Amino acid sequence: MENEFAKHELDYLRRYEAAGFTDQYRVVEEYLENLNSKATYKPTDVTILKEHRYEGMSNPSDMSLLYVIETSDGSRGTILASYGANGNTSVNTFMANVPKENIREDFMLPPDAE
Numbered sequence: 001m002e003n004e005f006a007k008h009e010l011d012y013l014r015r016y017e018a019a020g021f022t023d024q025y026r027v028v029e030e031y032l033e034n035l036n037s038k039a040t041y042k043p044t045d046v047t048i049l050k051e052h053r054y055e056g057m058s059n060p061s062d063m064s065l066l067y068v069i070e071t072s073d074g075s076r077g078t079i080l081a082s083y084g085a086n087g088n089t090s091v092n093t094f095m096a097n098v099p100k101e102n103i104r105e106d107f108m109l110p111p112d113a114e
Contacts, residue, residue: 009066015109016078023077027090034075043097045072049107
């Protein structure tokens with residue numbers, strides 16, 4: 001039986017990149033930083049378009065979250081966050097502060113972005 005939460009972040013990362021989500025980010029203090037442009041964003045500047053959860057194949061507590069985001073200046077990309085007992089909480093804390101009205105789960109990846 002295939003587990004829908006099995007690790008396959010790279011598959012999705014490639015598909016999102018093909019669809020134009022090419023920027024990468026990191027959390028620095030209370031801001032999200034675009035690694036390409038060095039622009040910084042507050043939680044109110046970020047829209048979460050989609051979130052994908054993954055469980056580790058050998059250890060179910062080894063979880064990660066892939067956030068697909070768009071920023072107020074039109075930057076589009078992804079950020080991967082570890083989740084669970086050993087995870088770095090800075091990304092998860094930042095994303096928890098994104099206003100509810102900036103969270104969309106209806107975003108659909110185009111089928112031709114394979």
